[in-house]
Structure formats: C-alpha cells, structure tokens
Amino acid sequence: MADLSISGLLIRFVLGGLAVVVCTVVARRLGEKAGGIFAAFPAVFLAALLTAGLDLKGEDLISQSIVLSKGAMIGMGINILVAIMAGFLLKKHGWKKGLLEALGCWFIVSMVVVGVTTYY
Secondary structure, X not given: OOOOOHHHHHHHHHHHHHHHXXXXXXXXXXXXXXXXXHHOOOHHHHXXXXXXXXXXXXXXXXXXXXXXXXXXXXXXXXXXXXXXXXXXXXXXXXXXXXXXXXXXXXXXXHHHHHHHHHHO
C-alpha cells in the first residue's frame, strides 16, 4: 500500500473527521462514558480496509486485509492499556500533564511493540 489513491486519502480524511464529530456529539448528549465508547470506534482501521479495497485486488487484497486486521488487534490492545493509564494519569496530574504523559506512554508502548513484532 505504498501508493495511495486520492479517493483512498479522502475516505480516510472523511471517516476520521466524522468519527471525531460523532464521538463529541455522543459525549455531549449521552455523557462521557458513551462518548468514550464511541471514541474507541476504529475509524482508521475501517478506512484502511476500505482504501485497500480500492487500491488492491485478489490475493494482494486478502493478504493486506489480514495484515491490517492483525495490526488492528494489537493496536486496540495498546489503546486499552493506554486508556487505563490515561484514567490514572489524568486524575493524578491534571488533564494537560496527564494527557502528555498518556501520549508519551502510547508512543513508548507502540515503539516497543513495533520493535518486538519486527523481530518475530
């Protein structure tokens, strides 16, 4: 998927933005917990699958879909871990410092996972 089509980029842009808007509306109308559930919506994963369907065909599409799905499962596991850490860090250090620390944790955990999975 080195070459991205314009339509693929547009789909990713629209789905990502739409996911943020829906999450915000749900959080304001139904509360933070419901907004948090919608914040976990895998917009990037779905956009990647949709654009793979536009850019690839046959065995390449199947292979790329499997790779994307495995990566999404690992990424969602990391997101769960970071969400738990963010809940702790935000309460302990406030939203600004806690958010920066949570993002730092996400980055470090993600790089470790990428490094480990690269060797296996």
